[in-house]
Amino acid sequence: MENCKKIIELFRDGEYINNTITKQWKYIINEEWVYDWVASHHEKYKLVGKIIGFKYQVGDYLDWHKDNQYGRNIDMTGGIVLNSDYEGGLFEFDDGSFLDQTIGNSFEMSRDVLHRVTEITKGVRYSLHYKLNYKNKQNII
Secondary structure (H helix, E strand, O other): OHHHHHHHOOOOOOEEEEOOOEEEEEEEEOOHHHHHHHHOOOOOEEEEEEEEEEEEOOOOEEEEEOHHHOOOOOOEEEEEEOOOOEEEOOEEEOOOOEOOOOOOOEEEEEOOOOEEEOOEEEEOEEEEEEEEEEOOOOOOO
8 A cells, every 4th residue: 555655646737638538638658667566456456657656636437448449469458556545436347247356466357358437536546557478378370
């Protein structure tokens, strides 16, 4: 939980995204210690690309989507919820179930899973998201 608080402090110089699917702040997290901490949560995967921080304020949301529409050749999506002092902001799957949003818990999911983050009604929600590939993935040419 201490790492989660330190990571939230890194949410500076972000870009506000406001389009047909989302309203949220986006941050690129470049610190090596964060990369190492995130990687330690996913032993059978390797991180691909950058770690993205998302900040949702009251009224912000992420509508229904699949992550495979944002890049190919990626096996899984991963994430970590960084705080809990907000209302709304539920990570919901299309079957009506919800992600366990315990602070510091990581998750992995297939990139073809339909999901959303419901609108924030109180407070601010912080999370990390990133792409994962299997460490033992065979490269087929």
